[in-house]
Amino acid sequence: MALIELQNVVKVYESQAGSITAVNGVSTSFEEGEFTAIVGPSGCGKTTLLNAIGGLDRPNQGHIHIDGVNIVNLKDRDLIDFRLQHIGFVFQAYNLIPVLTALENTGFILELQGVSKKERDARAMELLEAVGLADRAHNRPNQLSGGQQQRVAVARALASRPRFILADEPTANLDSKSTETLLDIMAALNEKEKTTFIFSTHDQRVIDRARRILPLEDGQLKGL
Ligand SMILES: Nc1ncnc2c1ncn2[C@@H]1O[C@H](COP(=O)(O)OP(=O)(O)OP(=O)(O)O)[C@@H](O)[C@H]1O
Ligand SMILES: [Mg+2]
Numbered sequence: 001m002a003l004i005e006l007q008n009v010v011k012v013y014e015s016q017a018g019s020i021t022a023v024n025g026v027s028t029s030f031e032e033g034e035f036t037a038i039v040g041p042s043g044c045g046k047t048t049l050l051n052a053i054g055g056l057d058r059p060n061q062g063h064i065h066i067d068g069v070n071i072v073n074l075k076d077r078d079l080i081d082f083r084l085q086h087i088g089f090v091f092q093a094y095n096l097i098p099v100l101t102a103l104e105n106t107g108f109i110l111e112l113q114g115v116s117k118k119e120r121d122a123r124a125m126e127l128l129e130a131v132g133l134a135d136r137a138h139n140r141p142n143q144l145s146g147g148q149q150q151r152v153a154v155a156r157a158l159a160s161r162p163r164f165i166l167a168d169e170p171t172a173n174l175d176s177k178s179t180e181t182l183l184d185i186m187a188a189l190n191e192k193e194k195t196t197f198i199f200s201t202h203d204q205r206v207i208d209r210a211r212r213i214l215p216l217e218d219g220q221l222k223g224l
Contacts, residue, residue, distance in 0.1 A: 158195065
């Protein structure tokens with residue numbers, strides 16, 4: 001069984017301007033260990049699709065099975081728990097907590113899960129080492145560069161050993177050098193730890209590093 005299975009996923013946004021079908025019947029699956037980019041122009045539905053896979057938003061139609069669980073049918077509370085236990089997120093705007101240090105941000109999901117401080121600090125430090133930021137563990141986000149903040153966000157996403165990581169345009173705010181560093185780290189985690197990454201991008205340098213590319217156009221997968 002695939003790690004993630006999408007069947008005819010549809011998401012329609014209703015607004016005063018009318019309804020927009022942002023994702024229009026997407027069916028595909030993702031295996032464990034993938035390093036996949038969802039690509040396409042602005043407005044093609046990348047964020048909407050990732051948010052549906054991550055259970056941050058519910059589709060109007062279709063099924064999304066993760067490890068055999070249809071997350072579309074989960075109650076709100078169960079969906080929140082499921083997300084916390086199984087999915088790691090990296091956002092375009094990093095979304096670190098400003099008052100927490102890199103170490104505390106990295107351990108934040110573990111704290112929500114009730115892991116002891118000693119245990120989460122040890123795990124967070126191990127991950128900050130993996131992303132090359134052990135020496136910045138006690139700095140707050142505003143004392144770090146954008147690239148460093150995004151590396152903390154990757155460490156945070158990995159902390160609870162999720163089944164996969166969803167990253168929505170993780171390099172959008174980064175310069176070329178930070179983009180390369182972040183991609184090197186993600187690719188190394190994918191190869192060594194078999195961490196599954198699904199990310200969206202419209203940056204050719206990022207597309208070039210993906211092992212599988214899913215082109216999205218007007219809410220539909222193309223070339224399949
Ligand atoms: N909350 C919303 N309400 C109404 N329409 C929305 C909403 N969110 C997204 N849309 C519309 O859905 C479509 C897909 O948007 P989405 O954000 O998924 O695109 P995207 O591929 O992530 O674009 P970008 O590359 O600019 O981030 C767009 O037409 C967008 O305007
Ligand atoms: Mg987007």
